[in-house]
Structures are given as structure tokens and as C-alpha cells.
Amino acid sequence: MDPSDVSNPRYYHKVVDCQWGCPAHTNVPEYIRLIAQGRYTDSYMLNRVSNVFPGILGRTCDRPCEPACRRGRVDGKPVAICRLKRVAADLRDDIKDRLPAIPEKKNGKRVAVIGAGPASLTVANDLMPLGYQCVMYEKLPRAGGLMRYNIPAFRLPAAVLDEEVNNILDMGVDIRFNTPVQSLKALLDEGYDAVFVGSGAPKGKELDIPGRWDTDQVHIGIEWLGSVHFGHIEKIEPRVLIIGVGNTAMDCCRTSKRLGGTDVKVIARRSRPYFKASPWELEDAEEEGIEIVENHAPKRFVVENGTLVGMEFEQLEWTEVDGRQKSKVIGTTIIPCDTVILAIGQDNAFPWIERDIGLAFDPKWDMPIVDKATFQSTRPGVFFGGDAAWGPENIIWAVEHGHQAAISIHNHCQGIDVAQRPADGMNLVSAKMGMQAWSYHNDYNPSPRAQMQHEELVKRFSNVSVEVELGFTPEQTAREVQRCLNCDIETHFTSKLCIECDACVDVCPVNCLTITHDGTTEAELRGRLSAPALNPEQALYTSAALPQTGRLMVKDEDVCLHCGLCAERCPTAAWDMQKFELIRAHAGGGVA
Amino acid sequence: MTSIAKPPVTHPSLPKNALGLTRRDYEGAMSTLCAGCGHDSVTAALVQAFWELDVPPHRAAKMSGIGCSSKTTAYFMRQSHGFNGVHGRMPSLATGANAANRGLMYIGISGDGDSLSIGMGQLSHAIRRNVNLLYVLENNGVYGLTKGQFSASADIGSTSKKGDTNDQRPIDPVLLALSLGATFVARGFSGDKAQLVPILKAGLRHNGFALIDVISPCVSFNDHVGSTKSYRYTREHYEELAPVDFVPMRREITAPEASGGAMSIAMHDGSVVRFRKTGDDYDPTNRDAAYAHVRRHQERGEIVTGLLYIDEKTQDLHALNRTTATPLVDLPYEALCPGNAALQELMAEYR
Structure with a gap:
């Protein structure tokens, strides 16, 4: 051999x-050794090179590193990699003087960055020190994207988020809040050298079943979390059902508990091994007294005299047929409730991208065709990353997309083939x-x-x-x-x-x-x-x-x-x- | 030497034996021998052999004297009995222990200094008495513990680390044992566990004294060009006899009986030692032929390894002395110490 x-x-x-398991390939063992030596600031900076947001990710990361950790194969439990990252972030000194220097003299290239979430911020983080001018368009009044609007403050304090986001914006990013991009064509006409689309997957999925439109007590999870963030919603009725069992569902149910929900249930179509939420988020929700109901498929909203009083579900039994899970309805049940929050996924939405500008969309999914290695669309100079590229992922993937897109944008602006990766x-x-x-x-x-x-x-x-x-x-x-x-x-x-x-x-x-x-x-x-x-x-x-x-x-x-x-x-x-x-x-x- | 103890975790696919133990359960303390010492490989082979034989560690006793080799007993079967005695006197200790408690499995570990110089008389008489003991002689041709002087097994013409040449005739433990009438004589090499482990297992099951001379290079003082007991020299002059398979008693023998030159020898407990077929017609039950074979190859500068001689029909120490079949520890006090009347009766026989 x-x-x-x-x-x-x-x-x-x-x-x-x-x-290897970290999408951004963070040098985990080295940063853990630095923590062991009490060198928290060095550990933080080493993290920052790869994952840009150590304080945020040390609290919210999906942690693909931990199931991969060898220690898990040795004694059953991986090293608490993610929360050690938080230790470095919490105990570090001020790092302002360690951030890369931003050249006074720019290189003459202008890049438009759409959205101010983790992917876009990473692009700016990588390009600003090289002398690029980044103009960032954000439809909302503050930066951070889903990190700010969808992750509740009890998991991610605003101060942590603000500092790490501002470290990038303060590099001199020309940030334009409350400025949604209405037309990519118009933006391109402004003569940018490159455009990065990091606008996320902002549309929560609908559940169009009988009764849906007969009540105003049904909310879309990510929109509802955003409203809570802005203070538009401060209370919720006592009995709450959350439909879906992903991480957004976990944030919704736990937030409900804090706004007055006393009887909060999460309803899942399938059984526990197939839940999308991270195991630790499920544990945290259950610790707060939230009940998770398995094998229930929504059938209709029960509305009486214009008031939501419950939801009817089909009870399912799952069997494996030819390696695929198949369900059988074994009964129906009505679970009483006052409010329902839908957390069954997110979709992309690009109504603002014209279909005649040389940027091809996949007809089946109505998604832009984006190269997996270069993050470039079929229109040279327009790049995608984060959830905007191929649908919802997570923060650490968005960061890695940002790094890779920044390489492509740099190549593109310097006249180098984008496929030529260093x-x-x-x-x-x-x-x-x-x-x-x-x-x-x-x-x-x-x-x-x-x-x-x-x-x-x-x-x-x-x-x-x-x-x-x-x-x-x-x-x-x-x-x-x-x-x-x-x-x-x-x-x-x-x-x-x-x-x-x-x-x-x-x-x-x-x-x-x-x-x-x-x-x-x-x-x-x-x-x-x-x-x-x-x-x-x-x-x-x-x-x-x-x-x-x-x-x-x-x-x-x-x-x-x-x-x-x-x-x-x-x-x-x-x-x-x-x-x-x-x-x-x-x-x-x-x-x- | 190592800076840390072996971490107490194992590979998930590490197999277990009939007692539910892994090889790790047959290990002992961390070795303090030099890195790369052949003796540590012998230790590993012993661990493997005990594990494969499903030996309950508390039913074995490890005996040794003085020298690098004699430290080996600390490095396997931490739950076994043991006695580390004075230089060269391990055979006496083992004889006494065996006489008192024949129910244990005895393993003596010695070296070329401990066995062929200060302890040669002891070794000779343990052979003569046919004590039921596995006697592993870790042979490296030097006194490693005192910085590398030639030992009694150093070959003529071999050189020390500093370049001196040895002119004295070596004592070959294999030829010594054959001429003294040993009933199980083998030679192995620490670098060939595939051969050594089955021989160790057969030696442990042999009903009598089993001498295994193991070439076990001293990596610090005798692994240089000019040494005849280095890893490289041993490999280059290696002459392996028919490989043996050890088939323990409890396993059903399903393979066809030895055919076409291969030979099977039944051990007293029902186990079988099977010699695989090779080109020559070597007979491991013929003492004179074994002696001649070893000498012939020695003349050519070749190191013959394998199970050289085996005789399962002889009687061990206890049979020769017609002792009680019960270990003394299991005898009732009255039988062990029958009282003054019995003593007076015995004394009267000598008056």
C-alpha cells in the first residue's frame, strides 16, 4: 500500500x-491550551481568526466540533469546546489594539454587502484590512442579522453581540440601516466592483391548514422573536403551542415562558431521534418545564367565535420501509391553546433580484445558482453566502461562507480567476x-x-x-x-x-x-x-x-x-x- | 522510562477473554527499563500469553532475582503473587514456593547474568528437579545494569559498545538445558511475538521445567554494529524452526490431524502443541538431534529459534518426590501439623 x-x-x-469538523476550521486544541495557560486574550484572538465571533459563538454555536471530538469516542463525552470558547471571550482583556489595522489609503475597490448578518460581517472583516470600501445595506435599524433578531437575549446578551459586531463596523464599514435593497439591478448600476448577498433566509414557513386565517393568534416564529426583540410584543397568553422542533422552536418556547406562557408545549411530527434541535437546547427547554409532544401532525386550527381555542392533530406512528420512515395515522386529538407559534422552517426570498440581469435561478427551488467553491452566482462579481446561498444553515457556516466569498471577491477585484483558491x-x-x-x-x-x-x-x-x-x-x-x-x-x-x-x-x-x-x-x-x-x-x-x-x-x-x-x-x-x-x-x- | 502512567482507557474494539478481561487487565506497573528494551516486548508477549490462556491473575506467582530482566515481573499481572529475591537465587525460591503450593502457576524471569553466572548452579538444579515452572531467560549478552560488560552468553568475536572484542567462550542456555535433561527447551526473540507467544503458552502448560531462552536486545549497550545480540543481527541470522500452534484443552480441535510431516504433541492437561509442516524433518522429541541441530546451525552463525525439544512423559518435582496432591495451604491444620505423637513416631524411625 x-x-x-x-x-x-x-x-x-x-x-x-x-x-476538521468546524466549518471555519478553528484551531481548537491550541485555543484550549491558551485558556489553560490563562492567556484568554490570545485564545480569543486565535478564535477570532477563524470564527470572527467567539463571544457570540461561545454561547450559540451549533458546535459541529463536539460530536466530532475524539474525547467523545474515548470516554463518551466530548470536551465542552463551545463553552470554553466563552471562557476566553468572557475573561479576555480589551482587544481593540489587536484588531487588524485598516489602511488609510483605500485600494479603490468598492464592494456592496447586502444584509448585516454573520456572513456579511465576515466579508467586511476580511476585506476592510485589505483596503476595500464596504457599503453594507441593512433593512433593519441594527446590525447582527438573525444573531440579533432570532436569538433571545437570555441566550446571547446584547452587550456581547454589540461588541463583536461593532468591532467590524468600526473598521470603517459604510453601514446603511433601514435601507432594504429593492433592486439588485439598480444597485449594480451604482458601479460596485463586487456585490455580496448575505441577506439570509428571512421568510418563516406558513402552515396553510383549515382555520389558519380565521384567527390572529397564530404567529410566525422568527417574526415573533423579532417583535419580542423590538419590544412590540411583551406578553403572551398562558397556553402556547409551538409547531416544529428545531432550534427556533426552542427559542420560541423558552421566550414564551418568559412572557407569561404557563402551559407551553412543543409539537413534533416525529420522534426524538429525528428532532432538528440540538440535544442541549432540548434539555434546556425541558428544564424550564416545557413539554415536548412527539408524533403529532397539525390538522387544523380550532377557532370558536373568532377565538383560537385549540389545535387538532393527527397522531402518527412511524415505521421504517426500505430505509425510509413512513407514517401512519392512528388517531386524532385536540390540544387546547390560546396561541400558536409556527417554527417549521425558513425560506429564502429574492423578490428584489431581477431575473433578467444574467443571474440564473434554479427553476425548481427558485434559488440563485451559486458555485459551491467560489460562492459566485452566474453573474460574475455577484456572490452569495450564509443562509442566502443555499438555505438555512447556522452561524458558523455563515462565517465560513463569508471567508470564502471574501477570497473570491478579492480575486475578482484583483483580476484573478475566482476558481484559483490560495x-x-x-x-x-x-x-x-x-x-x-x-x-x-x-x-x-x-x-x-x-x-x-x-x-x-x-x-x-x-x-x-x-x-x-x-x-x-x-x-x-x-x-x-x-x-x-x-x-x-x-x-x-x-x-x-x-x-x-x-x-x-x-x-x-x-x-x-x-x-x-x-x-x-x-x-x-x-x-x-x-x-x-x-x-x-x-x-x-x-x-x-x-x-x-x-x-x-x-x-x-x-x-x-x-x-x-x-x-x-x-x-x-x-x-x-x-x-x-x-x-x-x-x-x-x-x-x- | 516514561513521564506518565498508561492512561486507563482502552480501544473500543479490544477483545475480552473467557474471564471477561482485556489484555490491559494483565498489565503491571509502568516499565522503568530503557526505551526500546527487548524485555518490555517479552513482557507484552507474556501479557498476551496469559490473556489468551485465560489465566486468573491471582492464581499465578512471578519469581525473579536481580538484573534488568528481573524487573520484568513488576510489569505484568499486577494482581498476581510474586517474590523478587537475591541475585541468582530465583530457582530456589520458585522451588520452595512450588513445593508448598503446587496449585499456582509459576513464572520465573531471569537474565543471562542472573542465570548463567551467579545463578548457574541454581538453574541447573531446578532443571534437574524438573520444577513445574516457566523459566524465561531474557538474554542480551551484556550486563546492562552495570553499563554493558560482556556477560557469560556473549559470543566470541562480538564487540562491546566501546569496541572491545570478547574472546571467551559463551555459555549457551539452550545447549546447557538440553545436556542437563530439561524437558522443555525453546529459543525465542523479543522482536517476534508471533513465534514467542505460542511457545510461552506451551511452556506455561508444560508439566515440568520449561526453559525459554529469549534473545532480548539491550538497546542501550548491545544494539550496535559488532554485537551478535542486536535487533538487526538477530533478524539477519534468524533461523526459525517449524512454527508451533498452541491449542488449549477447552477448544475443540476441528482442523484435521497433523499430516505430511507436521506433528502434534499432547500436553498433560489435554492441550496440544502442533508443529506446522516445514521442509526439514526436524524431530522436537529427539534430544540428541535437537542438540546436534542447534550446534550445526551455530557453526554456520545462525540462531535457531522455536520449540527445540519437548518431553511430556516425564515427572515433575512433586511426582518425583511423591508429595501430597493437595497444596499445603488447602490441607486441614491437623494433617499439616499432626501433633507431638506423630512427631515422636517419626523421630523414632531415625533412632
């Missing part, structure tokens, strides 16, 4: 599961500091995952702005950082130094090393290792032929603890622990 190519940054990057690079430096001394803490800490402390219920419900999560205590932080396995400290192998003494194979606590004869296929090799490598998602490292017998060193990356014992037991330093740093390409940078 061909030896693994560890000179390609992708190999070691994939070993760092959290960083390459990622890497640094790989030995972590050896002496005999069995490493530049990282290599011992395994068996502590269980830290539990977030929550504000007590009475205080929570007193005001919609009381933040629920209190953050980790210093003791919790100190333990949680040590749960990180330092997956970026890579086990780096040099075949020609190996004397095949088996020391590494024997000492490895998780039996991930094997010296064996060459294999025919990876699948065949996986079966005959010290412990069978049954997780195909994880790479198998195979060395070049070893000097004495021609056999191979094989490593199953799956549950490697990065404890460094292989390197400590290696008499020839064939194994070394080396710190891997991904150098991500960004607008105006990267490895040529």
Missing part, C-alpha cells in the same frame, strides 16, 4: 477532529523539550465533562434578558481544559529510524499501533491490527517499508490519546510528537 502522505496538510488536519499550508514542529518533557501536558485527565451552571428558574423568568448560562467556574475551566487530548500534537513517524523493537506497540494504551506485513487493501489491513480499526471515518496511517524487515508501521487514528508514550518509549526517535498548525488561506493571504 502507498504510505500515508503526511506532507499534505489534509492528513494531520483530519486527525484534529474538532478542527492553498492551505501547515507548520509541523517537534514538541520535544527534553527527556520525556513535552511542550504540552500529555497526561490523560479522567475528569468527566463539566456541567454548565444555570441561573435559577425564578430569576430566569423574571426578565427575558437574564442570561441562563452562568459560564464555567474557574475550577470547572481548569479541569475541562485538561480533558482535551491535544490531537494537534501529532504522532509523527520516520520509517528509516525504526528498529522494530515493538516498544511503541507494547506501550500504546489504546492499542492503536501495529507492525505488520503489507496489506492488499485498507479494509483488509483494518481487520488484522492490535485492535481492529472498526471506525472507517478515521484514517489509517501506513508507513513506508521498515528498514530491517520491510514490514509497515500502521496506526489507527481513531482513539489515539496523543499521550506521547510511543515517542517516550521510542529509542531512536522514529516516533516524535509534533505540533501541527493549519495555515488557512484567507483573503489576501495563504500559501502560494
